[in-house]
Amino acid sequence: MLIWEFSAQDLALTRFSHSPLAELSNSVQVLKEPGEHAVHLRWVREVRPRIDWAAYGLLSALVRVPNVYVPEFLTPVATAWEPTLDEELAQLVATSAEQVRVDVDRITAPLAPEVAALRADPAAGLNRLAAEVRAYWEAALAPYWTRIRRLVEGEILRRAQQMSTGGPAALFADLHPRVSWADGSLRIAHRWFTGERTLDGGRGLVLVPSVFAWPGVYSQTNPPYQPGLVYPPRGVATLWERPSSAPDGLVGVLGRTRAQLLTELGAPASTTELATRLGLSAPNLSHHLSALTAAGLVARHRTGRLVLYLRTGLAETWIGQS
Template sequence: MRTRLTFSVHDLAETRFAVSPMWEVVTSCRTLAAATVPEPHRVWAGQVRPRLAAAGLDRGWLADMIPPAGHLPDFLNPSPTTASPELADELAAIAATGPEQVRRDLDQLAAERDGRLSPRLRSLHRAPETHLPRIVAEIEVYWQLAIAPYWDRIRAVLEADVFHRGRQVAEHGTADVLDRLHHTVRWAGDCLQLAERHCPVTRIETGAGLLLVPSVFAWPRVLTRSVAAEPPQLAYPARGIGALWERRTHAQLEALAAVIGRSRALILAELDSPASTTELAQRAGLSAAGVSQHLTALRAAGLTSAHRAGRAVLYSRTGLADALLTAQT
């Protein structure tokens, strides 16, 4: 399907970018639901799938609502009110969704599933206000297991994309940026043409402007959201995702070790993927007690963060630590 989104001068003036945690939740769930996980994300999927299965989220609300293809429930992606909303803000918007919107989304899912919904989704259709808090609670758990340990890395890619597009706007104008967004998106005259669309996007009922949302998990396609009285959203693949999960080499680790100590530098280097204290001890060849002490110091310095995953605590590098390590390579 091909669709056309017309623009007035006001619509162009209201076009903006936003980094949305919920778009990463929804698109990452879709990535995991695929029969074959796209190549850029297989390392990530291999790490998070066992955690999600242990928590029962591989058969939870999100797994039920987010198919590998087709309609995505619009209520899961509320319009960002700022350029970089917090997850808590978006979850509050989801919890406040009107029952009519929830039922419209479920009706669309049912239409694509030969009129059938699972018992869980039928109960959501009957009483959205009862089940939305449970969905929000599940999203919070999913975030801690699948996204939070990697969020600094993901957000850095998203913000770099927005910075790049912002420079394009300054140098060439908004229309040029829209024309270069993705191979299925083309600017023509006063409208944006979108090819390979599952659902149409029009100006008939939507609000003014356009929200452009970079996403690491949307790759390789552009996803859209079109809800009455709200600006349409385009979630597009962010630049730089090809190297997002690659294990980094640290050829000049000695330089960083001279500043923070060899053991702490080694721990940071081993945190290319989030790990527990026990896992880090095994990777680095250090005692668990020693690793725990080093992690406490690194966390106090803003170089690591901790995220609960069931009974375990996973540690990951922060953006500051990534910058230090990158500077040494």
């Protein structure tokens, strides 16, 4: 059990971020150990034929299974809301030789030859790692990144709504089965780690939704890195699914098209995504979304230039009773 003690300043600075590099590191573990990550099996089946681990020797050696520790320079907790992969790779190759060795020395198992070479010559090793990461990204994550981002954006919208109505207690209440909040402290029931920590100097905690973290939860506690908690977003089980059937009771009230549309909005989606999934024209989809929004069953949220739709609490209740 890890216990994190919060000050008022820490709580005020708690925020969200999404790290492409941390997502990538978690996805390597999923590919290596798919039986532990059943919701991603469709993705595994598509991606595994593209991956030859011999081409990613250093990346593979750093993300071992079973996974107890991955060096923090490969699993960053970003201070920006959503850094690009290029930004994170620039940060990776700029890691000091001293910090690389500190992180590598936290690995308790004997070092693989590739990792030992990284420790001996951090600059050369980090450049090799960055090249492997970029190649792996293009093969394994780039084709799916828009879908992943949408789910994470929806997660953050949902959590913001929770916090606005119920405060921090509501934010942490159902974050993950192994996470709980009480008396100003966050408790994370880790299998391999126990201890008590005070958040470092009022820097706050960064919450990092990661689809490939499922079903686990990971924490970042080692200085000088930003404290962070990596957890799977709600709706991750729907990420690779094809459209599901709407409940008969819902169809009877709303009609098949609107019932199906509401069923699809368990995770936020754009009109383009919804039209593709359901085979609807843009005007037809817009007509149904407008009706559901007017009925209080769908909410509309803008994130940058994109508009996302998701079910409201009322719709969740309807579907739960259908």
